Amino acid sequence: MLQLISQLAELSASTSTLHPARLKTFSALITALDLSPASEFAPQAILAALRPSLSPPDDSDSSRYEWAESSPEAVAQTEISGAALEVIAVLCRRCGTESLVEELSNMWPLVCVGMLKYVRALVRPENDPLPCKADKIGSPGHAFTTVVTMLHLYASVDCLRVLVQGSPEALALVVRLWQFEAEDQRGSLSRQLGEIFPDAAQPPSSAQLVFQYIFSLPQDEWDAGVVADAKDNAFAAIMHIARCIHLVYSAGLSTELLKIIQVxxxxxxxxxxxxxxxxxxxxxxxxxxxxxLVALTSYSFHSKTAPEVVQILGTIFRLLSPHIAANGIADVAHLIDSGLLVGLLRVHPWLDRDPQSAAFADFKALLTENLPKYLIYASVLRAVHQSIHAIARAGGSGVFLTMPSSPCSQAWQLFYTIADARIRLARDGDMEPPQCNASKCRKPGYSRCGRCLCANYCSTQCQLQAWTNEGHSAVCLAPHEEGFTPILTPEDTTFASVIAYHDLLASTICDEWRRQGTLPLHATMDYTTYPPQFRVSPPPNQPNVPLASVRVILPNGGQGDKAKSTFLWNLWVSNLPYENLIENTIYGLRTMPGTFSRVLLNSE
Structure with missing residues (x-):
């Protein structure tokens, strides 16, 4: 061991690069550290011998990790840095990071430079990033696992983690590793990290490093940097979860995987x-x-993993519930088509055990408040109708009304009752699959356009026809301005009018108007919450407001103040010429005995 240390020190001090000789000595030292008793180690001597290998070249900007490997010398520096970092990682695993805190703290500037140099191996043009095998110094896989290991070791001790968090270039490196691993959908990088840490309850991962180093800081310290790279970071976050979904189906629900999912x-x-x-x-x-959600609930309940699953379910509901219609009503129907109701039906073994939990509260809010407010639309109700029928075919026609009494089943029965009441107001054919959007096709369209989610097709041939020859590509690819108001389709607007008309006649508004007996008569029907809010209200603050009107507020999806549309129904039209009513008249309405008016649906 001492002979190898001495040899490494001599080679590092040499004016010649001696790249192959140094790599050979590093490999021998790594093998010796793996096989020798820890009592034979000389940590201080080893770390001292590594310093020259981690030092930046005189002409380099050590604040950047995107150095170009423009020469054989640069390639040698990259690989020597990787070998030195692996020696430190093996030393920490054998001796314990806690026993080397002072040495690692003193060496942090050099370790940081070494990682910034070695990460260049991730982006070498000649390196195919997948599969990322960590079997060779200088390969993308070896660079990734080595740098992640070093950052993991520094994160394990508070005073060392603070050093990393104080280095902007190191934090940028953490994000870069996270983005890199997002491309590895087969999970080969995470498996190799598991092999390096076989006894760890949770092997290190780039996602864990992002959580420990970036998101553990006050938001104002990382917000600007994250937003500046918003698209890449958003893609990485989604792809990491997509990889977890693949692992759920391929590897099953282990405690280790569930912890990674939660991170x-x-x-x-x-x-x-x-x-x-x-x-x-x-x-x-x-x-x-x-x-x-669908992947997790495809497995049976197991008490060993139940706490982790409940925590994950709570986070899913917390993130999902406020945003199910973020891109418009088509989003809601698409989520239901993707199995949302199936997943919500299967969660009861986990959530029924503690109905006071935050996870159950978020589940109940999603199922009985946020989803029902969109059941005013035909496209959403159709998706619910078809999903319920599919579930019933699998579990029996009375599956929803004969479920054993439990907190989850009570929420489900409420949702089923709401949906069933709305479905009964539909016309024949409203709940059938929509017609294919190809102009010359009359078949049912069972598949949605994956981009806009609004067009339905019966086959790929019809979709291609509509895309290339019928103008759907222009509509689908048209850029929307930021914060746009999603469009309600004529079908959904008309069906919402049917529901609102029915609710108006069934509500107490007409009774209050009869008691009032004088004009003006104004009311508001707000469907942006469930249950909807119906009330007699002051006249709208608009010019030319009719003497009798109903203000109907619909949830049209979107974000912020774009998440609703307001329509004004004019119930007092006797003073308007008939020709102004022809295209706008939707229904006849009796507001008071002996009085007949037409209802106008005008966008506010």
Whole structure:
């Protein structure tokens, strides 16, 4: 061991690079550290011998990790740095990081430079990043696992973690590693980290590092940097969860995997608290969360993993519930088509055990408040109708009304009752699959356009025809301005009018008007919450307001103040010429005995 240390020191002090000789000595030292008793180690001597290998070249900007390997010497510096970092990692694993805190603290500037140099191996043009095998110094896989290991070791001790958090270039490196691992959908990098730490309850991962180093800081210290790279970070967050979904199906529910999933969800939650939320929603993060819900609940309840599953379910519902219609009403129907109701039905073994938990509260809010307010639309109600029928075919026609009494089943029965009452107001054919959007096709369209979610097709041939020859590509690819108001389709607007008309006649508004007996008569029907709010109200603050009107507020999806549309129904039209009413007249309405008026649906 001492001979190898001495030899390494001599080679490091040499004016010649001696790249092959140094790598050979490093390999021998790593093998010796793995096989020799820890009592034979000389940590201080080893770390001292590594210093020259980690030092930056005189002409380099050590604050950047995107150095170009423009010469054989630069390639040698990259690989020597990687070998030196691996020696430190092996030394820490064998001796314990806590026993080397002072040495690691003193060496942090050099370790940081070494990591910044070695990460260049991730982006070498000749390196195919997948599969990322960590079997060779200088390979992308070896660079990734080595740098992640070093950052993991520094994160394990508070005073060392603070050093990393004080280095902006190191934090940028953490994010870069996170983005790199997002591209590894087969999970080969995480498996190799598990092999390096076989006894760890939770092997290190780039997602864990982002959580420990970035999102553990006060938000004002990382917000600007995250938002500046919003698209790449949003993509990375979603792809990490997508990889977890793949692992759930391929590897089963282990405690280790569930912890990784929760870390990734917490990272997503942190991004939701920034302006990156808009990018995440545009990338349909809600669908990814729905797919994760379906994957988790496809397994049977097991008491060993129940606490982790409940925590994950709570996070899913917390993130999903407020944003199910973030990109418009089509989003809601698409989530239901993707299995949202199936996942919500299967959660009861986990959530019924503690109905006082935050997870159950978020589940109940999603199922009995946020979803029902969109059942005013035909497209959503149709998706619910078809999903319920599919579930009933699998579990029996009375599956919803004969479920054993429990907190979850009570929430489900309420949702089923709401949906059933709305479905009964539909016309024949309203709940059948929509017609294919190809102009010359009359078949049912069972598949949605994956981009806009509004067009339905019966086959890929019809979709291609509509895309290339019938103008759907221009509509689908048209850019929307930021914060746009999603459009309600004529079908959904008309069906919402049917529901509102029915509710108006069934509500107490007409009774209050009869008691009032004098004009003006004004009311508001607000469907942006469930149950909807109906009330007699003051006249709208608008010019030319009719003497009798109903203000109907519909939830049209979107974000912020774009999440609703307001319509004004004019119930007092006797003073208007008939020709102004022809195209706008929707229904006849009796507001008081002996009085007949027409209802106008005018956008406010």
């Amino acid at each position: 990734n969800l917490e990272n997503l939650a942190s991004l939701y608290s920034t302006d990156t939320q808009r990018v995440l929603l545009a990338l349909r993060s809600s669908r990814t969360l729905t797919e994760l």
